[in-house]
Amino acid sequence: RVNADRIAADLDAMSKITDPGRPWTRRAFSPRFDEGREWLARQFTEAGLIVSNDAGGNLLGRRPGGDPKRGTIMLGSHSDTVPDGGRFDGVAGVIVALEVARMLDERGIRLRHHLDVVDFLAEEVSVFGVSCIGSRGMAGVLPQDWLALTHEGRSLDQAIRDCGGVPEWQIPATNIRAFLELHIEQGRVLEAHGTDLGIVTAIAGITRIEIVLTGQPDHAGTTPMGTRADALVAAAALVTDIDAEAVRRAHGPDHFTATVGEFSIEPGAANVVPGRVRMLIDARSDNRDQMREFLGWSRQRLTKLPTKISADMRVLSDNRPTPMHADIINALEAASGKVGATHRRMVSGAGHDAAFMARLAPTAMLFVPSKDGRSHCPEEFSEIADIALGAEVMAEAVIAIDQE
Amino acid sequence: RVNADRIAADLDAMSKITDPGRPWTRRAFSPRFDEGREWLARQFTEAGLIVSNDAGGNLLGRRPGGDPKRGTIMLGSHSDTVPDGGRFDGVAGVIVALEVARMLDERGIRLRHHLDVVDFLAEEVSVFGVSCIGSRGMAGVLPQDWLALTHEGRSLDQAIRDCGGVPEWQIPATNIRAFLELHIEQGRVLEAHGTDLGIVTAIAGITRIEIVLTGQPDHAGTTPMGTRADALVAAAALVTDIDAEAVRRAHGPDHFTATVGEFSIEPGAANVVPGRVRMLIDARSDNRDQMREFLGWSRQRLTKLPTKISADMRVLSDNRPTPMHADIINALEAASGKVGATHRRMVSGAGHDAAFMARLAPTAMLFVPSKDGRSHCPEEFSEIADIALGAEVMAEAVIAIDQE
Ligand SMILES: NC(=O)NCCC(=O)O
Ligand SMILES: NC(=O)NCCC(=O)O
Numbered sequence: 001r002v003n004a005d006r007i008a009a010d011l012d013a014m015s016k017i018t019d020p021g022r023p024w025t026r027r028a029f030s031p032r033f034d035e036g037r038e039w040l041a042r043q044f045t046e047a048g049l050i051v052s053n054d055a056g057g058n059l060l061g062r063r064p065g066g067d068p069k070r071g072t073i074m075l076g077s078h079s080d081t082v083p084d085g086g087r088f089d090g091v092a093g094v095i096v097a098l099e100v101a102r103m104l105d106e107r108g109i110r111l112r113h114h115l116d117v118v119d120f121l122a123e124e125v126s127v128f129g130v131s132c133i134g135s136r137g138m139a140g141v142l143p144q145d146w147l148a149l150t151h152e153g154r155s156l157d158q159a160i161r162d163c164g165g166v167p168e169w170q171i172p173a174t175n176i177r178a179f180l181e182l183h184i185e186q187g188r189v190l191e192a193h194g195t196d197l198g199i200v201t202a203i204a205g206i207t208r209i210e211i212v213l214t215g216q217p218d219h220a221g222t223t224p225m226g227t228r229a230d231a232l233v234a235a236a237a238l239v240t241d242i243d244a245e246a247v248r249r250a251h252g253p254d255h256f257t258a259t260v261g262e263f264s265i266e267p268g269a270a271n272v273v274p275g276r277v278r279m280l281i282d283a284r285s286d287n288r289d290q291m292r293e294f295l296g297w298s299r300q301r302l303t304k305l306p307t308k309i310s311a312d313m314r315v316l317s318d319n320r321p322t323p324m325h326a327d328i329i330n331a332l333e334a335a336s337g338k339v340g341a342t343h344r345r346m347v348s349g350a351g352h353d354a355a356f357m358a359r360l361a362p363t364a365m366l367f368v369p370s371k372d373g374r375s376h377c378p379e380e381f382s383e384i385a386d387i388a389l390g391a392e393v394m395a396e397a398v399i400a401i402d403q404e
Numbered sequence: 405r406v407n408a409d410r411i412a413a414d415l416d417a418m419s420k421i422t423d424p425g426r427p428w429t430r431r432a433f434s435p436r437f438d439e440g441r442e443w444l445a446r447q448f449t450e451a452g453l454i455v456s457n458d459a460g461g462n463l464l465g466r467r468p469g470g471d472p473k474r475g476t477i478m479l480g481s482h483s484d485t486v487p488d489g490g491r492f493d494g495v496a497g498v499i500v501a502l503e504v505a506r507m508l509d510e511r512g513i514r515l516r517h518h519l520d521v522v523d524f525l526a527e528e529v530s531v532f533g534v535s536c537i538g539s540r541g542m543a544g545v546l547p548q549d550w551l552a553l554t555h556e557g558r559s560l561d562q563a564i565r566d567c568g569g570v571p572e573w574q575i576p577a578t579n580i581r582a583f584l585e586l587h588i589e590q591g592r593v594l595e596a597h598g599t600d601l602g603i604v605t606a607i608a609g610i611t612r613i614e615i616v617l618t619g620q621p622d623h624a625g626t627t628p629m630g631t632r633a634d635a636l637v638a639a640a641a642l643v644t645d646i647d648a649e650a651v652r653r654a655h656g657p658d659h660f661t662a663t664v665g666e667f668s669i670e671p672g673a674a675n676v677v678p679g680r681v682r683m684l685i686d687a688r689s690d691n692r693d694q695m696r697e698f699l700g701w702s703r704q705r706l707t708k709l710p711t712k713i714s715a716d717m718r719v720l721s722d723n724r725p726t727p728m729h730a731d732i733i734n735a736l737e738a739a740s741g742k743v744g745a746t747h748r749r750m751v752s753g754a755g756h757d758a759a760f761m762a763r764l765a766p767t768a769m770l771f772v773p774s775k776d777g778r779s780h781c782p783e784e785f786s787e788i789a790d791i792a793l794g795a796e797v798m799a800e801a802v803i804a805i806d807q808e
Contacts, residue, residue, distance in 0.1 A: 187626030204625060208674060219779055220663035220686045221608060221753030222591030225647075225654040232664055233647045239640035243629075250629040259624035260636055261674045263667075270612060270665045270684050271754075272780070280674050282624045349625030375623055376676075 002103045002395060004388035010095045011384075013039065014079065015087040023378050024087050028080035028122035028133070029151075029159045036079050037163075040094065040119055047102045049117060054173070056137025057121035057165030063101045065402075067112040071175030073398055074361070075100060076118030077183055078134070078353060080126070086184075086380020088387075092368070093182040094119045096391040103395055111402045113177050120353045121163055127151040128159070135353035137165060139360050140172035176361035178328055178401050181354045182390045183365060184382045188373030189346060196341040196389055198367030199332045202286035203348045203355045204255055205321035209281040209298055211238070212312040213305070217267055217275030229308035232265050232274035238301065239263075242281060245297055254287040255347035258294060286321045286347040322355040328364035328401070335396035341389050366390050406507045406799060408792035414499045415788075417443065418483065419491040427782055428491050432484035432526035432537070433555075433563045440483050441567075444498065444523055451506045453521060458577070460541025461525035461569030467505045469806075471516040475579030477802055478765070479504060480522030481587055482538070482757060484530070490588075490784020492791075496772070497586040498523045500795040507799055515806045517581050524757045525567055531555040532563070539757035541569060543764050544576035580765035582732055582805050585758040586794045587769060588786045592777030593750060600745040600793055602771030603736045606690035607752045607759045608659055609725035613685040613702055615642070616716045617709070621671055621679030633712035636669050636678035642705065643667070646685060649701055658691040659751035662698060690725045690751040726759040732768035732805070739800035745793050770794050 017036045019025040026032045037059050044051050049061030065072070077093025097117040104111065121134030128149045136142040137160070147157035147167050160167040190198050215229035239260050246258035262280035281298070285291050295315065302311040329345070336343040348354075348365060357363045368390045371381040421440045423429040430436045441463050448455050453465030469476070481497025501521040508515065525538030532553045540546040541564070551561035551571050564571045594602050619633035643664050650662035666684035685702065689695050699719065706715040733749070740747040752758075752769060761767045772794045775785040 185626060186623045187628075188631060189626075189628065192631070206625070217781075218777060219590045219754060220661060220665055221610070221688050221755070222589060222593075222779075223661070223753070223777060224591075224593065225651045225661055227592060227596070230647070230663075232643060232667055236640040236643035236647075239636060240644065243634070243637045243640075247629045257624060257627070257629055259634075259675070259677055261624055261676050261678065262672055263636055263669050263678070264672075265667050268666055268668075270686050271663070272665050273663055274665065274667070282674050284625050349627070350623060351625070373622060373627060375626075 002099050002388050002391040004384050007095055007099050007388055008384045011087060014091050022084055024081055024085055025083050026081045027083060028126040033080055040079060043098060047098060048105060049101060053164030054138060055166040055169035056134045057160040057163035058134040058138060059119040061117040063115040065111050065114040070113050071177045072114035072116045073177050073401055074116040074118055074179045075394060077181050078120040078123035080122055080124050082124045082376045084378060085376050088184045088380055088382045089375055090123055092184055092387055096182045096394060099391050100395045100398060113402050123353050128156045132353055132356055135356035138173050139356040140170045173360055179357040179361045179363040180394055180397060181352060181365045182394055183352060183367060185367040185370045186350050186375035190369040195344045197336055197343040197393060198346045199329055199343055200324055200348045200365035200367060201329060201345045202324055203322040203352055204284040204286050205288060205291055205319050207283045207291050207295060207318045208316040210314045210316050211279050213277045214310045215275050215308060218273040220271040220273050223273055228273050230273050231277045231309060234305055234309040235277040235279060241301060249290055254285055254290050255349060256285045256290050257349055258283040284349050288320055322358045324364040325362035328362050331397040331400050332364055332366055332393060335393045335400060338396050339392045341393060366393060406503050406792050406795040408788050411499055411503050411792055412788045415491060418495050426488060428485055428489055429487050430485045431487060432530040437484055444483060447502060451502060452509060453505060457568030458542060459570040459573035460538045461564040461567035462538040462542060463523040465521040467519040469515050469518040474517050475581045476518035476520045477581050477805055478520040478522055478583045479798060481585050482524040482527035484526055484528050486528045486780045488782060489780050492588045492784055492786045493779055494527055496588055496791055500586045500791060500798060503795050504799045504802060517806050527757050532560045536757055536760055539760035542577045543760040544574045577764055583761040583765045583767040584798055584801060585756060585769045586798055587756060587771060589771040589774045590754050590779035594773040599748045601740055601747040601797060602750045603733055603747055604728050604752045604769035604771060605733060605749045606728055607726040607756055608688035608690050609692060609695055609723050610755060611687045611695050611699060611722045612720040614718045614720050615683050617681045618714045619679050619712060622677040624675045624677050627677055632677050634677050635681045635713060638709055638713040639681035639683060645705060653694055658689055658694050659753060660689045660694050661753055662687040688753050692724055726762045728768040729766035732766050735801040735804050736768055736770055736797060739797045739804060742800050743796045745797060770797060
């Protein structure tokens with residue numbers, strides 16, 4: 001069995017590596033991040049793993065396999081955090097991967113495949129404004145124009161090098177038999193159902209749509225109601241309709257969410273009719289058709305604005321859904337059954353490194369419950385018992401995949 | 405007749421007294437404002453007026469009357485501007501008042517009353533965050549706790565002193581026979597009706613209501629639509645209903661507007677369900693009952709929020725409507741008829757110094773059309789011919805009031 005106390009101690013140790021006075025902040029490319037990685041590399045070494053960095057700037061710890069030409073089974077996640085984030089998002093999956101390696105040793109289990117424990121570089125949106133640097137790099141799909149992004153005089157190119165990467169080597173990693181990532185759910189679905197673990201069948205695609213409505217900024221006192229072009233009033237009706245359309249789409253079998261998370265008005269003075277509203281829609285689904293239809297619906301909806309209101313719409317980004325691999329889903333499901341964990345299949349609404357790893361290898365994810373669904377905040381919490389149960393399932397799945 | 409060219413030249417001269425590179429910015433308590441007042445005082449003197457400052461920090465120019473115990477007829481407005489404002493808001497009324505004095509001289513008309521030309525201090529919201537300093541001071545109703553407000557190390561108390569005022573002298577001015585203020589409309593009603601002038605029957609009261617809706621900030625990807633407490637979605641429905649309620653009330657005989665001019669969400673990140681919305685409602689009417697009913701309606705509406713959304717409501721300010729005086733309305737109307745100007749009675753949706761002067765003296769206002777209703781912006785424009793026509797009406801009304 002895995003050692004829950006050791007997982008707890010490791011998570012506790014990593015939680016102490018945080019920016020002073022800001023629990024918990026260990027942002028990629030910061031001194032604290034480097035400290036965290038040094039600590040991780042030391043644990044990897046103590047666990048007998050061979051430590052290395054790949055071209056993507058990822059930290060790897062290898063437990064060599066008995067039949068190297070079979071390639072590697074890779075487990076892991078990321079150790080960076082958002083500003084003022086939690087103690088589990090990302091790092092729980094790295095510690096669990098390490099624990100699986102240690103537990104296999106302790107049980108004297110020799111695998112045919114290598115087992116690679118990975119800490120991906122900069123999964124969260126970093127100071128460079130982009131995310132999943134390491135997993136994109138490993139998959140050979142890191143946009144090369146991102147390398148010129150700079151923060152405080154340092155380019156992303158240099159920052160990746162400073163983490164041991166070689167950003168111009170856009171060579172997809174090969175011979176990965178499977179990739180498995182344990183992560184906290186960051187939602188309330190497992191908790192609501194009282195289920196131990198979630199087995200991810202797909203990572204939702206994300207479309208980000210920017211809409212700007214333009215009316216006319218008028219004096220709030222002197223402009224009669226009937227003669228206004230109030231951009232906020234038009235935007236309010238739009239938000240209501242976006243929400244209703246999302247609720248309608250979520251009623252079907254597919255995962256669907258649409259959220260207006262950014263919303264600002266101009267000029268924003270008490271006595272001025274709002275002349276302009278900018279909003280950002282975040283629409284997600286595991287079904288590409290749903291995303292395409294929602295985009296079409298949005299475009300159509302903007303043709304029905306009040307005559308005095310004009311609209312600009314821009315698709316800022318559009319990432320397709322990523323189905324997880326049936327073999328790995330099945331392996332996780334069988335392993336859950338074996339260790340006696342209750343589980344349910346679910347879609348990950350959140351983006352993860354696993355979405356990029358799925359381009360390279362059969363991939364799936366395992367979710368552990370998040371208390372109250374809180375994440376990206378200091379209150380983020382998952383039970384050590386749930387994480388340890390997840391580690392158990394990961395170990396069993398690895399053993400099963402190794403033997404196929 | 406009044407001299408339209410002289411009015412144009414004066415407005416032009418004042419428009420040149422603006423913060424460098426910022427047309428047109430002459431904010432109260434700034435060096436530019438002092439420059440403007442120096443220029444005005446010089447014109448007052450050249451026109452034979454006796455220049456003084458009152459305890460409220462207002463600049464006055466008196467044309468002595470033949471029968472001093474009858475008191476004074478006061479005309480004027482304010483010379484301060486909002487940041488990046490227009491060339492007419494306020495200062496047009498000061499220049500017109502001066503022109504009336506000059507024109508009476510040129511026509512050799514001796515009045516029984518004094519004629520006072522006034523430039524009120526700081527009508528616009530100044531750097532101290534409050535408005536109508538000078539007219540409140542003249543009426544003896546300047547809130548004494550405002551005097552402690554500070555901006556860049558200077559108190560409002562000191563700032564009023566620096567303009568020649570004595571802020572602790574809360575003595576309402578006496579013996580004012582009538583107060584008349586010409587101002588630009590700042591709306592599109594006169595333009596839409598092709599009417600020369602507006603005669604203000606009341607200045608609307610203003611209620612400012614702050615509403616904060618609190619839901620729960622959740623991950624936009626992982627939180628199913630049905631389990632959210634989205635403060636923006638709740639706020640959108642509220643904005644829609646506020647607008648509909650205002651439109652309904654505006655259909656009656658009363659002036660009514662309600663505007664949500666400030667609206668902000670938290671945390672305001674693309675992938676986070678909005679957990680909090682703050683909005684500010686600006687509701688105006690000439691009928692106190694409408695304002696009271698709207699406040700009650702708002703309170704009632706907040707009891708119908710989705711169960712997961714809570715609301716806080718605060719009335720930040722509540723100023724009652726100010727009816728203008730029938731005698732002065734009638735005098736302006738008769739004068740308009742005499743000079744052949746088309747005119748309509750209307751409610752001022754905007755606040756003005758006249759609202760405070762109405763506590764001291766029979767008061768009314770005259771509006772000249774604003775192009776496209778634009779105000780508080782560089783595009784603000786009124787025709788000199790309309791302003792001159794207004795000046796003519798003001799002069800005739802003064803002569804008539806003097807003879808009553
Ligand atoms: N896992 C996670 O929080 N990803 C951040 C990107 C997103 O899904 O919004
Ligand atoms: N006249 C004018 O613009 N007053 C400002 C205060 C207001 O009415 O909102």
